Amino acid sequence: MNRTDDRLFPVLLLCAQALVWPGAPLARGAVPAPTTASLLLAALVAAVVTAALALRRTRPVVVLVVVTAACMLGSGPLPAEALAVLGTAGVALALFTVASERDAFTAVLCGVALAVYQLLLGNRLHGLSDRDGLDLVLTAVLYAAVGGTGLLVRRTRRARRAAEHRLKRAEAERHRLPAVERRRMERELHDVSAHHLTAVVVTAGAALGLRERRPELAAQALEFAVETGREVTRALGAVRAPAPSREDEPPPEERLLDLVAGFRRLDHRVDCEIDPLPDGAVAEAAYGIVREALTNVARYAPGAHTRVLCRYGDTRTDVVVTSTPPQAGAVAHGAGLGGGRGQGFLRSRAREAGGTVHSGPTAQGGWEVRAVLAGGTATAVEPSVPRAYRVAQVVAATGLVLQPLLPALAVRAEDTSSASQVSAGALFALLAAGQAVALLWLRRAPRTAYGMLLGLALLWPVAMDAGNYSGPVLLPPALSLLATCAALAREPAPTATPRKGRGAVAKGGPAATGVSHDRACDQPSAPGGHVTAVLLTVLVHAATATTAVLDRGTAAPLWTVIAATTAGAALAATAAHLTGRLRTRRRQAGLRAHDERLATWTEEAVRDAWTERRRIAAGLETTVLARTADLVTEAEAGRLDAAASRAREALAAMRALLDTVREGQAEHELRPQPTLQALDLLARQLRVTGRDIEIRLTGRVPERLPTAVDLAAYHAAETVLTAGGEEPAMLEFDADGAALTLTATGVPRAADSAVRRRLTTRVVALGGTLTTGPQGTISLRLPLAAAQDDEERHR
Numbered sequence: 027m028n029r030t031d032d033r034l035f036p037v038l039l040l041c042a043q044a045l046v047w048p049g050a051p052l053a054r055g056a057v058p059a060p061t062t063a064s065l066l067l068a069a070l071v072a073a074v075v076t077a078a079l080a081l082r083r084t085r086p087v088v089v090l091v092v093v094t095a096a097c098m099l100g101s102g103p104l105p106a107e108a109l110a111v112l113g114t115a116g117v118a119l120a121l122f123t124v125a126s127e128r129d130a131f132t133a134v135l136c137g138v139a140l141a142v143y144q145l146l147l148g149n150r151l152h153g154l155s156d157r158d159g160l161d162l163v164l165t166a167v168l169y170a171a172v173g174g175t176g177l178l179v180r181r182t183r184r185a186r187r188a189a190e191h192r193l194k195r196a197e198a199e200r201h202r203l204p205a206v207e208r209r210r211m212e213r214e215l216h217d218v219s220a221h222h223l224t225a226v227v228v229t230a231g232a233a234l235g236l237r238e239r240r241p242e243l244a245a246q247a248l249e250f251a252v253e254t255g256r257e258v259t260r261a262l263g264a265v266r267a268p269a270p271s272r273e274d275e276p277p278p279e280e281r282l283l284d285l286v287a288g289f290r291r292l293d294h295r296v297d298c299e300i301d302p303l304p305d306g307a308v309a310e311a312a313y314g315i316v317r318e319a320l321t322n323v324a325r326y327a328p329g330a331h332t333r334v335l336c337r338y339g340d341t342r343t344d345v346v347v348t349s350t351p352p353q354a355g356a357v358a359h360g361a362g363l364g365g366g367r368g369q370g371f372l373r374s375r376a377r378e379a380g381g382t383v384h385s386g387p388t389a390q391g392g393w394e395v396r397a398v399l400a401g402g403t404a405t406a407v408e409p410s411v412p413r414a415y416r417v418a419q420v421v422a423a424t425g426l427v428l429q430p431l432l433p434a435l436a437v438r439a440e441d442t443s444s445a446s447q448v449s450a451g452a453l454f455a456l457l458a459a460g461q462a463v464a465l466l467w468l469r470r471a472p473r474t475a476y477g478m479l480l481g482l483a484l485l486w487p488v489a490m491d492a493g494n495y496s497g498p499v500l501l502p503p504a505l506s507l508l509a510t511c512a513a514l515a516r517e518p519a520p521t522a523t524p525r526k527g528r529g530a531v532a533k534g535g536p537a538a539t540g541v542s543h544d545r546a547c548d549q550p551s552a553p554g555g556h557v558t559a560v561l562l563t564v565l566v567h568a569a570t571a572t573t574a575v576l577d578r579g580t581a582a583p584l585w586t587v588i589a590a591t592t593a594g595a596a597l598a599a600t601a602a603h604l605t606g607r608l609r610t611r612r613r614q615a616g617l618r619a620h621d622e623r624l625a626t627w628t629e630e631a632v633r634d635a636w637t638e639r640r641r642i643a644a645g646l647e648t649t650v651l652a653r654t655a656d657l658v659t660e661a662e663a664g665r666l667d668a669a670a671s672r673a674r675e676a677l678a679a680m681r682a683l684l685d686t687v688r689e690g691q692a693e694h695e696l697r698p699q700p701t702l703q704a705l706d707l708l709a710r711q712l713r714v715t716g717r718d719i720e721i722r723l724t725g726r727v728p729e730r731l732p733t734a735v736d737l738a739a740y741h742a743a744e745t746v747l748t749a750g751g752e753e754p755a756m757l758e759f760d761a762d763g764a765a766l767t768l769t770a771t772g773v774p775r776a777a778d779s780a781v782r783r784r785l786t787t788r789v790v791a792l793g794g795t796l797t798t799g800p801q802g803t804i805s806l807r808l809p810l811a812a813a814q815d816d817e818e819r820h821r
Contacts, residue, residue, distance in 0.1 A: 035119060036079035040072055043111040051107070068108045071100035075112045082123040090120040090136055094143065114165070118172045125176025126183070137173045141166050163454040167505060170462060171512075189620050192715040196624050200631040203711055207635040211265060211642050212684055213371045215650070217317055218261040222254050223673045223680070225292055226657065228324050230670035232293075244666050251661035251669045258654045258676075266643045268706045277302070278309035279336075282316060286334060289320050296320070298334040303343070308399050311379035312336055312345045318372055319347035319385075319395040329353030330392065343381070343399040351391040372397075450493025454502060457482055457489060461509040468513055476559065479510050480566045487573040499578045503571040507595060510563050511602035515609070556603060563599040568592040621750035621775070624715065628748050632707045636700045639707075642683075649679035701736040702727075702759070705743065712747055718754035719747065726761045728810075735766055735808050738788045742768055742806050745784050749775040753802065765794070766808045774802035 047068070048060040060068075074096045082089040097113040121140065125133035144165050233240075233247035276284075279302045286298045303309040316334055323332050327349050335346040369385065372395070376383040381399035388394050464478035483506040489495075490502055571591035580587060653676035660668040700707070702723070709719045721743070731739070743757055747770075755772040770776060776785075777798050785806065789796045794808040 032083055033080050036076040036116075039079070039111055039115055039119070040076050042115075043072060043109075046110050047105065047107040064104055064108070067100060068104055071096050071104075071109065072112060075116050079116060079119060082120055083127060086120065086123040086127045087132065087136065090117070090124055093117055093120045094140065098143070114168070118168055121169055122172045122176040122179075125173045126179045130177055133173050133177055137169050140169050163451060163458055163505065166455065167458060167508070189616075193620065193623060193627075196627045196631075196711070196715050200627040200634075200711075203631040203707065204634040204638045206710075207707065208638050208642070209374065211639065213314070213374060214265040215262070215642075215646070215680060216371055216684060217314060218258065218265060222258045222261070223654075223657075223677045224321055224325055225288075226251050226254050226673040227670055227677070228328070229292060230666055230673065232328075234666060234670070248661045248664060248666055248669065251666075251673070252658055255654050255658035255661065259651060259658075262646060262651060262654075266639065266646065266703070278305060278313065279303055281313055282334075282336065285313070285317055285320070289324065289332075292324065294320075294324060295329075295331045296334060297332070298336075300334065300336040301338040303336070303338050307379045308338075308343050311375040311381070311397070311399055312343065314375045315345050315372055315383060315395065315397050316347055319349075323347075323349045323393070327352040327393065339401045341401045343379075343401050345395075345397040345399065347395045348388065349392045349394075450489060450495035450502075453489035453493050454486075454505070457485055458505065458509075461506070465509065465513060465516075468516060476510075476513065476562075479513055480562060482506070483510065483566050483570050486570055487577060490574055491577055499574050500571060503567065503574050506570060507563075507567045507598055510567065511598050514559065514563065514599060514602035515606040556607075560596075560599050560603050564592060564595045567595040567599075571595065617750060621748065624750070625744075625748035628708070628711050629744065631711050632700055632704055632744070633697050635707045636704045637697045639704075640698050645683050649683050650676050653679050699737050700740050700744075702731065702740050702743075704740060705757075708740075708744055708747065717752060720754070720756040722756070722758045724758070724760045726763075727759050727766065728761060731766065732810060734792060735810060738792055738794075738808060739766055739768060739806075742785055742788055743770075745781060746770045746773050746776045746804060749773060749778065749781045751775045751802075761810070763810075765810055768806040768808075770804045772802055773804060776802065776804045 048065060051060060075093050078089045078092045078096070093112075093116055097109050097117065100109055101113065117140065121133075121136060124136050229247045229250050233243040236243055279300050282300050282303075283298070286296050289296050303312060316336070320332065320334075323330055330349045330352050332347065332349040335344065335348075337344045372383050372385070376397050376399060379399045381397060383395065383397040385393070385395040460482050461479055464475045464482070467478075468475040483503075486502045486506045490499075495502065568588070568591045571594070572587055575587050575591070576584075653672055657669055657672035657676060660672055705721050705723075709721050712719045739759065746757070746768075747755060751772075751774060753772045753774065755770065758769045760767045760769070775781065782796070782798070785796055785804075789806055789808065792808050794806060797805045797807075799805070
């Protein structure tokens with residue numbers, strides 16, 4: 027399909043060129059007729075240009091240079107009509123391909139090179155001062171329009187591909203998130219329960235074995251059992267509801283040092299060398315691998331000397347845990363407590379961190395666990411620039427440097443005049459350059475850009491008079507109108523800018539919708555702004571065209587001239603404005619469709635993952651947590667034997683729970699509604715699409731919220747984050763005793779009317795408030811007391 031498309035346009039240009047020359051002169055019977063030599067030369071140039079254009083997508087910059095050079099060499103002996111189509115549309119097509127296939131710098135460099143080439147060649151062949159130079163201005167405008175269109179196509183294509191990529195990742199994660207959550211809970215349950223409960227069993231077993239000789243160990247073992255049981259309860263609670271932000275956690279190396287220190291308190295000899303690690307998957311994998319390895323040493327090799335090594339480098343991260351053989355006569359109180367899943371979880375952790383793990387006996391009879399994970403350059407190295415990109419840069423720069431030499435190759439040269447008067451073409455070029463600069467500033471400063479465009483438009487009749495322009499009288503005003511219409515089509519809201527303010531607040535009832543005067547960048551402005559822009563454009567350009575016609579002189583009545591110029595300017599401005607509105611609406615429709623699909627997939631993924639978490643958490647509460655609570659009770663009562671038995675029962679319950687985790691995965695007819703405890707799932711799903719999401723819960727947020735507030739707060743967060751946008755977003759939850767506050771920043775599309783309606787519906791139902799402010803900020807306040815009273819009355 028691409029080859030057919032690449033060949034189609036060059037063939038069409040070749041046919042059009044054949045119709046213009048020699049077709050038209052031969053049909054008219056022009057004298058003198060085209061000679062055989064000129065026909066052969068024209069055919070040769072046309073063949074080179076057509077063949078090069080057919081390969082324009084593979085080497086666009088090289089093709090542009092070849093087409094330009096071929097047309098320039100043929101322009102000497104051939105008449106102007108012989109290359110009228112290929113020399114204009116062919117070069118424009120090559121420039122468009124450069125702009126759409128290469129980066130902006132290369133496109134601008136090529137466009138400037140072409141403009142310089144046209145200037146030098148025209149000056150050499152014709153003498154710029156003796157000609158109006160309007161052909162140079164028209165060519166420059168053509169190249170600028172073609173290059174800008176190509177850049178716009180490239181940007182649109184890139185945005186479409188990025189959106190499709192995000193949707194594909196979101197769709198893949200929608201099916202993967204429940205399984206990922208299930209594996210995470212399996213791994214965390216195994217690591218937390220096995221590590222802590224194994225330590226209780228080993229410590230209690232050692233204290234019971236030495237009860238006669240060292241009775242003080244029993245009291246220490248009981249105290250350790252109480253502390254460890256409570257730690258298990260807290261850790262399992264974190265497994266059920268992990269924090270969406272890990273901002274307050276200690277650094278990874280500090281966590282590893284605390285882990286080693288905990289094993290040392292159990293009378294295990296552990297040496298360590300740990301490098302600082304960055305937060306992320308590598309640090310999490312290293313911590314999990316070291317914890318699993320040390321737990322196995324405590325189970326199966328009592329009294330062994332263990333060495334922990336963690337080296338973080340640019341290319342790899344090495345994690346090595348080596349233990350010596352157990353001491354002779356030592357009793358392994360933890361033997362038989364494992365469930366056989368540790369090795370699988372080790373490989374899973376290493377794989378998620380982009381590495382591998384191996385374990386096995388050492389030559390001295392001990393055991394070694396060695397993992398190789400990703401290093402610092404795994405995410406720091408930027409993708410290399412393709413070789414074709416560098417070649418394009420060099421070719422474009424070389425072509426720009428060699429432009430002054432190209433006119434010397436022209437076969438034909440005419441005598442140039444020595445007239446010193448400044449031509450109208452030079453003045454037109456300056457005005458066109460000023461309008462091009464104004465277009466570049468359109469998005470950043472729309473009012474200033476439109477003022478520049480309209481002000482420069484009034485100077486075109488002055489330039490016509492100063493340069494003694496004698497060409498078509500309406501052509502210069504039409505060029506000026508073209509620039510303003512391009513601005514109208516690109517930015518349909520030039521005069522309406524967002525107003526700064528605190529925003530309105532929605533309180534109490536449906537009449538107060540809580541809207542803000544601040545709008546997102548892609549929101550349409552008030553209709554008055556569009557009408558003002560169109561009216562100013564019509565007035566200024568009608569006055570410009572009228573002045574140009576009257577200065578040249580005309581026999582038509584004044585009112586006829588004014589009516590005709592006003593009608594023409596109005597027609598052009600209205601068409602440009604409607605084009606811009608249509609383009610904006612299409613873009614917004616595409617964004618809304620993209621955001622709706624992303625929001626739907628995010629909701630489904632979080633619901634499914636939350637269902638898995640609740641299912642596993644329900645079994646956790648009735649098995650491991652219940653046995654752990656009995657462990658704490660027995661230890662507080664001073665019954666060490668019973669405490670050790672409860673620890674073994676908790677480990678057995680944990681193994682039974684892990685055996686049944688993968689069961690019962692059928693579709694649930696009624697899925698539980700996510701609450702604030704599912705915020706980590708929401709953040710994980712959205713981060714997959716490449717967006718930076720940060721969610722914080724302050725320490726003032728109660729652990730248990732009224733059900734209505736809990737559900738409403740989560741759905742509000744989901745609505746705000748899935749409203750769309752690529753900006754980094756942050757959500758912060760806080761409470762002051764009377765209300766729960768949600769503050770979101772970096773969410774400009776949350777000010778959209780549809781999003782505000784959904785938020786207002788949930789907020790007003792609880793008697794809360796909704797406030798939107800500048801810079802994509804939105805704040806919700808949900809009262810706690812009223813929701814608590816309603817919940818108690820419902821019960």
